[in-house]
Amino acid sequence: MEALFLAMFKALVAGLLMGLVFALVALGLTIIFGVMDVVNFAHGEFLMVGMYATLLTAPLLGVDPVLTLPFSALVGAGLGVLCYHGLIRHLLRGPTIAQLFGTFGLMLFLRNLALMIMGSEPMIVHQGILVGKSFVVGPGIVLGATKLAAAALSLGAFWGAWWLIDRTKTGKALTATSLDKEAAMYMGISTERVNALAWALGGASVAVAGGLLVNFWPVDPNVGLLFTMIAFATVALGGFGSIKGALVAGVLIGMIVQAPPVWDAMLRLVGSDAAEGFTIHSLKYTFVYLIYFLIMVVRPQGLFGWKQ
Amino acid sequence: MLEIKDLVVSYAGLPVLQGVSLKVEKGQAVSVVGSNGAGKSTLLKAVMGRARVSSGRAVFRGQDLAGLRTEKIVRLGLVYVPEDRKLFKPLSVEENLKLGAFIVDDPAQVQGRLEYVYELFPRLAERRQQAAGSMSGGEQQMLAIGRGLMSGPKLLMLDEPSLGLAPLMVSEVFETVRRLRQEGLTVLLVEQNVREALELTDHGYILQTGRIRQEGPSSDLLRSDMVREAFLGM
Numbered sequence: 001m002e003a004l005f006l007a008m009f010k011a012l013v014a015g016l017l018m019g020l021v022f023a024l025v026a027l028g029l030t031i032i033f034g035v036m037d038v039v040n041f042a043h044g045e046f047l048m049v050g051m052y053a054t055l056l057t058a059p060l061l062g063v064d065p066v067l068t069l070p071f072s073a074l075v076g077a078g079l080g081v082l083c084y085h086g087l088i089r090h091l092l093r094g095p096t097i098a099q100l101f102g103t104f105g106l107m108l109f110l111r112n113l114a115l116m117i118m119g120s121e122p123m124i125v126h127q128g129i130l131v132g133k134s135f136v137v138g139p140g141i142v143l144g145a146t147k148l149a150a151a152a153l154s155l156g157a158f159w160g161a162w163w164l165i166d167r168t169k170t171g172k173a174l175t176a177t178s179l180d181k182e183a184a185m186y187m188g189i190s191t192e193r194v195n196a197l198a199w200a201l202g203g204a205s206v207a208v209a210g211g212l213l214v215n216f217w218p219v220d221p222n223v224g225l226l227f228t229m230i231a232f233a234t235v236a237l238g239g240f241g242s243i244k245g246a247l248v249a250g251v252l253i254g255m256i257v258q259a260p261p262v263w264d265a266m267l268r269l270v271g272s273d274a275a276e277g278f279t280i281h282s283l284k285y286t287f288v289y290l291i292y293f294l295i296m297v298v299r300p301q302g303l304f305g306w307k308q
Numbered sequence: 309m310l311e312i313k314d315l316v317v318s319y320a321g322l323p324v325l326q327g328v329s330l331k332v333e334k335g336q337a338v339s340v341v342g343s344n345g346a347g348k349s350t351l352l353k354a355v356m357g358r359a360r361v362s363s364g365r366a367v368f369r370g371q372d373l374a375g376l377r378t379e380k381i382v383r384l385g386l387v388y389v390p391e392d393r394k395l396f397k398p399l400s401v402e403e404n405l406k407l408g409a410f411i412v413d414d415p416a417q418v419q420g421r422l423e424y425v426y427e428l429f430p431r432l433a434e435r436r437q438q439a440a441g442s443m444s445g446g447e448q449q450m451l452a453i454g455r456g457l458m459s460g461p462k463l464l465m466l467d468e469p470s471l472g473l474a475p476l477m478v479s480e481v482f483e484t485v486r487r488l489r490q491e492g493l494t495v496l497l498v499e500q501n502v503r504e505a506l507e508l509t510d511h512g513y514i515l516q517t518g519r520i521r522q523e524g525p526s527s528d529l530l531r532s533d534m535v536r537e538a539f540l541g542m
């Protein structure tokens with residue numbers, strides 16, 4: 001019984017930490033969708049770019065990977081603005097399907113560009129103040145410093161985004177544009193600039209998430225797919241365009257992904273062979289997509305959704 | 309203040325405005341009246357840069373509006389209150405009003421205008437925390453007008469403010485417009501309520517299927533046979 005509680009507690013903590021990073025990954029997707037109703041299929045590729053940005057600049061500048069995060073944010077913001085002005089702005093004049101295929105094409109392009117430049121070998125940060133360190137917070141509970149820092153900084157980035165949107169004039173323009181683009185124009189708001197800002201924010205936040213992840217998650221040109229899917233599930237669960245929703249849903253999904261050991265502990269408790277639990281481990285993302293699917297059927301607007 | 313010259317607008321090849329000209333002088337209240345589909349909203353939208361103009365032009369305070377983005381036009385002091393009001397429905401009354409003052413940088417000025425609008429519409433003051441979308445049609449129209457006033461417009465263009473309102477509300481809205489013009493605000497009013505609109509304004513234009521059929525001092529129009537027959541049922 002004790003083993004089960006311990007497994008549950010561990011899963012909760014690990015899920016919370018992972019979930020906060022998932023939430024940050026999803027934040028940009030939900031901001032961009034909220035402001036302009038565009039679903040960015042290349043979102044995971046933005047994350048990949050952020051991962052490489054941290055991975056490559058840390059040794060180049062001779063600084064700790066954590067210190068390269070502002071640089072990753074800058075790269076992500078730049079990439080976002082570039083994509084908006086170079087591609088998305090033009091797609092907006094076409095039918096919705098053009099936006100779908102357009103960002104899908106962007107995904108393939110960024111992925112293959114990365115393959116060309118970086119090769120297919122997975123890479124990870126090997127050196128840094130956080131790497132390899134951990135804290136023992138209780139009997140049998142060990143927290144990796146990289147994950148702890150990633151979660152804390154994710155939370156910080158979330159707070160920053162909330163502050164910007166809720167407390168600043170720029171944020172008001174963002175909210176107004178997402179509610180009614182035409183009305184926003186009549187208020188004297190440059191919706192064109194708001195759109196670019198949404199892409200900058202979206203790119204920056206997901207790139208920072210990438211910079212945090214690469215400390216414990218290897219990057220390769222195809223790493224984006226998994227995170228795009230997780231971000232889609234998070235945004236669908238939390239509600240399209242909802243920032244609070246992204247936070248709550250990110251944590252929920254983090255916990256789902258970290259839940260399998262609890263199942264193992266339960267099996268062990270009833271005397272069953274733990275090997276049976278193995279299938280559960282390989283199915284953890286299936287559960288995420290199952291929830292994604294269910295939420296789309298039961299509550300298509302998501303938990304905190306306000307957009308139809 | 310605003311001069312529209314030979315404005316032509318077509319939607320998908322179909323002409324909606326076929327060369328409309330009109331003039332609004334500073335301090336004047338001008339009405340454009342006409343029945344459904346005459347092109348009244350299209351005229352205002354074209355001025356705001358929201359409809360593609362094929363030919364003709366609109367000049368506001370000496371500046372040609374051609375090719376200007378809507379937000380730039382607003383910053384010139386030309387404010388449009390659309391017929392579907394376009395409120396930010398989930399936001400509160402006060403948040404809507406503050407967004408109306410988006411282009412105003414001085415917080416003291418924003419505060420002053422907020423108080424002015426609340427004095428103009430005490431009902432909005434009572435409901436300042438209520439979500440805009442949950443208010444009655446009349447209250448929403450007041451909010452739309454109030455929001456339009458928040459940036460301190462030089463010319464306020466109202467598109468059918470009486471649309472869909474109960475008679476009592478209609479007269480309240482028109483009363484407000486009367487007060488605004490007495491305070492010296494320049495107003496361009498688009499209406500289907502021909503009699504009230506003409507009684508309220510100095511100068512009127514009758515728009516029919518994309519053309520100005522008749523124009524003149526509102527009092528003359530009210531007496532003209534064409535208006536009496538076509539709109540006043542006499």
Ligand SMILES: Nc1ncnc2c1ncn2[C@@H]1O[C@H](COP(=O)(O)OP(=O)(O)OP(=O)(O)O)[C@@H](O)[C@H]1O
Pocket residue numbers: 319320324342343344345346347348349350351391500
């Ligand atoms: N976006 C559009 N695309 C195609 N046709 C349009 C569009 N907007 C308006 N029209 C057409 O242009 C004509 C004029 O429309 P407009 O909305 O300007 O009329 P209105 O005088 O404002 O009418 P109402 O009193 O009903 O508001 C109508 O026949 C309408 O169907």
Ligand SMILES: [Mg+2]
Pocket residue numbers: 348349350391467468
């Ligand atoms: Mg109209």
